[in-house]
Amino acid sequence: EDKVVQSPLSLVVHEGDTVTLNCSYEVTNFRSLLWYKQEKKAPTFLFMLTSSGIEKKSGRLSSILDKKELSSILNITATQTGDSAIYLCAIREYSSASKIIFGSGTRLSIRP
Amino acid sequence: SQTIHQWPATLVQPVGSPLSLECTVEGTSNPNLYWYRQAAGRGLQLLFYSVGIGQISSEVPQNLSASRPQDRQFILSSKKLLLSDSGFYLCAWRDRTSTDTQYFGPGTRLTVL
Numbered sequence: 001e002d003k004v005v006q007s008p009l010s011l012v013v014h015e016g017d018t019v020t021l022n023c024s025y026e027v028t029n030f031r032s033l034l035w036y037k038q039e040k041k042a043p044t045f046l047f048m049l050t051s052s053g054i055e056k057k058s059g060r061l062s063s064i065l066d067k068k069e070l071s072s073i074l075n076i077t078a079t080q081t082g083d084s085a086i087y088l089c090a091i092r093e094y095s096s097a098s099k100i101i102f103g104s105g106t107r108l109s110i111r112p
Numbered sequence: 113s114q115t116i117h118q119w120p121a122t123l124v125q126p127v128g129s130p131l132s133l134e135c136t137v138e139g140t141s142n143p144n145l146y147w148y149r150q151a152a153g154r155g156l157q158l159l160f161y162s163v164g165i166g167q168i169s170s171e172v173p174q175n176l177s178a179s180r181p182q183d184r185q186f187i188l189s190s191k192k193l194l195l196s197d198s199g200f201y202l203c204a205w206r207d208r209t210s211t212d213t214q215y216f217g218p219g220t221r222l223t224v225l
Contacts, residue, residue, distance in 0.1 A: 104155035
């Protein structure tokens with residue numbers, strides 16, 4: 001059965017710290033890995049990764065995919081209270097419906 | 113630009129009552145549409161997806177059903193709600209011609225009492 005596992009499930013750090021969130025997957029027809037940030041309502045798209053070893057970066061956030069290890073990490077440097085959210089990792093499969101399988105998320109809390 | 117709407121935003125329903133949640137997309141044609149449920153503090157579980165009008169695929173056996181009466185309208189229904197149907201319901205769309213990314217609506221928070 002296809003699955004996406006995220007760790008840790010929950011993380012509390014102080015403002016200014018650097019955090020690394022992990023995502024591992026087992027899927028039959030991998031096409032891409034997606035990271036989303038969910039604050040109070042709808043998840044918002046962060047990154048899409050398709051190739052191993054190529055870092056995607058947006059401000060203080062960066063992510064990289066390791067297709068050999070079937071995993072990805074999301075790094076956030078110099079964290080701010082506005083980074084507090086649930087971070088969701090998801091895998092898109094090759095299929096006509098483009099189904100996306102989500103992990104259970106990492107709840108990140110940044111203390112001032 | 114494309115926008116996705118969900119209605120209502122919040123709903124409190126008694127056990128055994130019917131349910132109808134609506135999702136509409138603007139600014140695109142023939143999108144793939146998805147219904148997800150998110151339990152408190154958890155990830156998203158795909159419930160249904162649709163690749164066209166009248167075409168519905170169910171991912172998990174459950175008390176819910178979905179319909180797509182128009183190209184940009186996706187409806188989630190139930191004849192009799194259960195306590196376990198409580199959760200945050202998200203609709204998403206994808207432009208199948210351009211991107212892997214799914215875009216989410218604002219969600220409906222359903223509480224069944």
